[in-house]
Amino acid sequence: xxxxxxxxxxxxxxxxxxxxxxxxxxxxxxxxxxxxxxxxxxxxxxxxxxxxxxxxxxxxxxxxxxxxxxxxxxxxxxxxxxxxxxxxxxxxxxxxxxxxxxxxxxxxxxxxxxxxxxxxxxxxxxxxxxxxxxxxxxxxxxxxxxxxxxxxxxxxxxxxxxxxxxxxxxxxxxxxxxxxxxxxxxxxxxxxxxxxxxxxxxxxxxxxxxxxxxxxxxxxxxxxxxxxxxxxxxxxxxxxxxxxxxxxxxxxxxxxxxxxxxxxxxxxxxxxxxxxxxxxxxxxxxxxxxxxxxxxxxxxxxxxxxxxxxxxxxxxxxxxxxxxxxxxxxxxxxxxxxxxxxxxxxxxxxxxxxxxxxxxxxxxxxxxxxxxxxxxxxxxxxxxxxxxxxxxxxxxxxxxxxxxxxxxxxxxxxxxxxxxxxxxxxxxxxxxxxxxxxxxxxxxxxxxxxxxxxxxxxxxxxxxxxxxxxxxxxxxxxxxxxxxxxxxxxxxxxxxxxxxxxxxxxxxxxxxxxxxxxxxxxxxxxxxxxxxxxxxxxxxxxxxxxxxxxxxxxxxxxxxxxxxxxxxxxxxxxxxxxxxxxxxxxxxxxxxxxxxxxxxxxxxxxxxxxxxxxxxxxxxxxxx
Ligand code: ADP
Numbered sequence: 001x002x003x004x005x006x007x008x009x010x011x012x013x014x015x016x017x018x019x020x021x022x023x024x025x026x027x028x029x030x031x032x033x034x035x036x037x038x039x040x041x042x043x044x045x046x047x048x049x050x051x052x053x054x055x056x057x058x059x060x061x062x063x064x065x066x067x068x069x070x071x072x073x074x075x076x077x078x079x080x081x082x083x084x085x086x087x088x089x090x091x092x093x094x095x096x097x098x099x100x101x102x103x104x105x106x107x108x109x110x111x112x113x114x115x116x117x118x119x120x121x122x123x124x125x126x127x128x129x130x131x132x133x134x135x136x137x138x139x140x141x142x143x144x145x146x147x148x149x150x151x152x153x154x155x156x157x158x159x160x161x162x163x164x165x166x167x168x169x170x171x172x173x174x175x176x177x178x179x180x181x182x183x184x185x186x187x188x189x190x191x192x193x194x195x196x197x198x199x200x201x202x203x204x205x206x207x208x209x210x211x212x213x214x215x216x217x218x219x220x221x222x223x224x225x226x227x228x229x230x231x232x233x234x235x236x237x238x239x240x241x242x243x244x245x246x247x248x249x250x251x252x253x254x255x256x257x258x259x260x261x262x263x264x265x266x267x268x269x270x271x272x273x274x275x276x277x278x279x280x281x282x283x284x285x286x287x288x289x290x291x292x293x294x295x296x297x298x299x300x301x302x303x304x305x306x307x308x309x310x311x312x313x314x315x316x317x318x319x320x321x322x323x324x325x326x327x328x329x330x331x332x333x334x335x336x337x338x339x340x341x342x343x344x345x346x347x348x349x350x351x352x353x354x355x356x357x358x359x360x361x362x363x364x365x366x367x368x369x370x371x372x373x374x375x376x377x378x379x380x381x382x383x384x385x386x387x388x389x390x391x392x393x394x395x396x397x398x399x400x401x402x403x404x405x406x407x408x409x410x411x412x413x414x415x416x417x418x419x420x421x422x423x424x425x426x427x428x429x430x431x432x433x434x435x436x437x438x439x440x441x442x443x444x445x446x447x448x449x450x451x452x453x454x455x456x457x458x459x460x461x462x463x464x465x466x467x468x469x470x471x472x473x474x475x476x477x478x479x480x481x482x483x484x485x486x487x488x489x490x491x492x493x494x495x496x497x498x499x500x501x502x503x504x505x506x507x508x509x510x511x512x513x514x515x516x517x518x519x520x521x522x523x524x525x526x527x528x529x530x531x532x533x534x535x536x537x538x539x540x541x542x543x544x545x546x547x548x549x550x551x552x553x554x555x556x557x558x559x560x561x562x563x564x565x566x567x568x569x570x571x572x573x574x575x576x577x578x579x580x581x582x583x584x585x586x587x588x589x590x591x592x593x594x595x596x597x598x599x600x601x602x603x604x605x606x607x608x609x610x611x612x613x614x615x616x617x618x619x620x621x622x623x624x
Pocket of ligand 1: 034038039042079081082083084092093126127128173174
């Protein structure tokens with residue numbers, strides 16, 4: 001006989017176990033859903049492998065069996081699925097490879113006790129949740145394709161370690177036996193050796209599982225595939241329950257979208273728009289994609305080919321009737337049917353969002369807050385399809401009503417006579433853009449400006465989209481040309497006049513600031529501030545540069561343009577100093593201070609605090 005080997009859990013697992021063992025929260029029932037779902041996954045995997053390895057036979061029909069023992073106070077979850085080898089047990093049950101675990105632990109610490117149950121599902125720490133109800137767990141498993149004596153026995157009491165040993169098992173599959181803690185109604189510890197209790201939990205959480213879940217000679221679940229039943233026959237609660245089942249998100253979805261495709265191609269889908277973004281929405285490791293079935297037979301999870309990245313938050317299932325069961329990911333990428341289905345699904349999702357925006361704006365605001373930045377990724381993706389539809393969905397802050405978000409359509413409806421472009425400004429935060437001096441001339445003219453502050457905004461707006469034939473134009477670049485033809489001519493003449501007046505001063509400033517700026521010129525966009533920074537017509541905005549740097553790229557350094565406000569009292573005074581003496585040292589200090597001031601207004605930061613501080617010191621000293 002071999003000796004059981006004792007091994008330590010990975011540190012993260014220990015922490016997790018500690019949370020489970022000592023948990024007092026009341027939703028302990030979820031442990032069964034997690035174990036049944038693991039068993040169901042194991043059956044999926046076996047069936048999938050059988051498609052390519054015909055010699056992998058299962059012991060009878062694929063099923064899950066629950067065995068209750070009142071006397072011994074045990075509950076066993078038995079499946080005849082894929083099973084695990086010894087190495088797989090060590091890897092899958094002793095360690096946590098997933099990056100989500102650390103997030104889970106910190107989220108669990110921050111969350112209230114009642115929320116931990118929903119976190120368990122979301123973060124996929126399923127198996128360990130059994131330690132909420134068991135003080136000892138024994139797992140005996142045999143990998144499909146191995147012999148009777150190649151099984152493995154794993155046992156733990158949920159402290160820091162487990163034992164692992166060789167074992168025998170008649171057929172391939174896994175048996176998880178929970179030695180239950182004493183009943184404790186006050187803390188949600190029900191009698192999990194009772195047929196009624198267990199049957200109730202299975203029907204509540206696992207009704208759609210595609211395999212029979214048996215208790216004695218009864219099958220507990222209906223196995224009904226909710227997605228191919230007509231909408232009128234499915235209750236709202238059933239839809240919600242199914243959402244929970246596939247997403248592990250315990251917040252009700254914002255929208256449920258049943259899709260039927262019939263005709264040349266037969267497919268059914270059930271999609272959901274979640275109400276809340278998952279914690280890892282921006283992580284490359286986020287679980288995304290839909291579940292794919294072929295005629296109610298599960299084929300694959302996280303099928304990314306069915307939803308573009310900018311709709312990666314959509315959850316759901318697709319049942320494509322004409323697809324081969326044997327389909328691989330490589331084939332999927334090129335499959336025409338999949339492309340057709342995906343196109344239909346995207347269309348349906350966008351139409352649903354549009355409808356929500358039109359008819360239930362409050363709901364849509366909630367959606368936009370959670371998923372707006374992801375949706376906007378569609379503008380910079382090569383295969384996002386109909387970008388005009390996406391533009392319809394965009395919401396933005398606006399100078400029209402700082403307290404509200406507006407659509408582009410509403411903006412266009414408010415455009416002034418003679419206004420040719422949709423003006424916008426981007427910045428690091430809504431507060432920063434609202435205070436930008438660049439808005440002054442537009443405010444004076446009564447032109448509305450859209451304010452964008454998500455990092456992605458720089459990127460997509462950079463591509464100069466058009467909405468309803470109107471260009472979207474940044475007010476932070478190039479020269480502004482506002483008003484009618486006549487007004488512009490007048491403004492140009494006025495600037496030329498000022499240019500003659502202050503030309504020498506500008507040249508002098510240019511000389512002092514040539515390392516930092518591309519140009520020093522007079523501004524037509526300021527009314528009260530003395531200076532501002534803008535990007536030259538075809539250069540990147542400073543924020544765009546910063547964004548690319550953060551992404552690890554090295555964009556060409558484009559220097560900004562410093563604009564001086566000729567109507568500000570400071571400028572004639574500086575001109576007077578210059579006329580008095582071209583070499584007056586105050587000129588250099590003022591040049592540096594004005595540049596610093598412009599940087600502060602733009603980003604709230606100084607690129608060279610030392611130079612600024614020195615110039616400030618000089619000016620203060622002279623003023624005394
Ligand atoms: P998750 O199910 O989210 O991956 P779990 O902690 O519940 O996380 O399970 C960890 C891993 O253990 C699973 O991914 C699977 O590989 C393996 N496993 C768990 N239960 C079974 C089972 N009944 N049969 C085969 N493998 C299993």
